[in-house]
Amino acid sequence: MTEQAGAYGELAMNLHDRVGVLATVESVLEFAVEVLPYDHASVLLMHRQQPRTVAATDELVTAADQLQVEIGEGPSLLAIKDHEDVLVEDTMTDKRWPRWAPTAAANGIRSALAIRLHTAHSTSGVLNLVSASPFVFRDGDREAARLLALHASIAIASARLEVSLHEAIDSRKEVGQAVGRLMERYQLDPVQAFGVLKRYSQDRNQRLSSVALHVVERGALPD
Incomplete structure (x- = not known):
């Protein structure tokens, strides 16, 4: 626990030193795949009321994100709509998205966690964490991911304000x-x-x- 707290403290300092939204997002993704038990990650940010992927650790995740936007279904869109984290334990058996889930499974994404990035007044985007294995997200992992999303939300909002x-x-x-x-x-x-x-x-x-x-x-x- 102490080691993880130290890692998040270092992340907060690192994000504070980043210049620009893209550099901030890339630092978040680097932390996500190095410290947390996920294979890949991406960040979608809202742009003119539409989410778009600004950075990802692999093209596989970018393609999965883009598919959601194109067909209008998927965990990221649901997280934005319902303002709640969305867990996909196994894309092979999840029936909520009849078009997105089978395609994700066929492309090697078996589980996913979409966490809304937001401030007190608005949704800024979604942090997506994915794995090639099903049922990998434990409760402790979800709490750690939420903490990461909290740091990311604050840093991205600050970076956007600075740019503006x-x-x-x-x-x-x-x-x-x-x-x-x-x-x-x-x-x-x-x-x-x-x-x-x-x-x-x-x-x-x-x-x-x-x-x-x-x-x-x-x-x-x-x-």
Whole structure:
């Protein structure tokens, strides 16, 4: 128990040092397959209300994840929907997913555990742990996996927030530069130049930052 607590403490420090969402997820997966008794792991993150695999330890898991998204059934989707962990003890006999389970079994996935990644307000994704053998998930393993998912949820949320903040800062810089370009080229004051950017953004259904970037890079408004 002390050794496992030390491992999770080291993981927390390691995740804190990661830069970016992908690096954070890869550290989680590395820990999952080295410390916990699973063959492979993956992380799906929500993107525009749809889950997508951002990293996996093997293409086998990526394919199994993608199949769930394509056919609309599987343990990861159920974990997102019901906000509960989903255990698959044996894909050969599990009848909940008549299309996903047989395909997973045929591809060498016999058992799986899907754990929701979430914050207090929203679901960020799912941590998937899979094994080539059936009935490998013991109660202690599930508790350890939940603790891993908790660390992962916090770290991923922090990484996403950091990325969003950097993007917001960069966006403000681009808009400011674009306003300056428009002022110089079209003899506008700051309010007029910003109004032009905003109007182009609305008329073209593009983000303001995208229109601003076009102006900064090309010196003119989009055609």
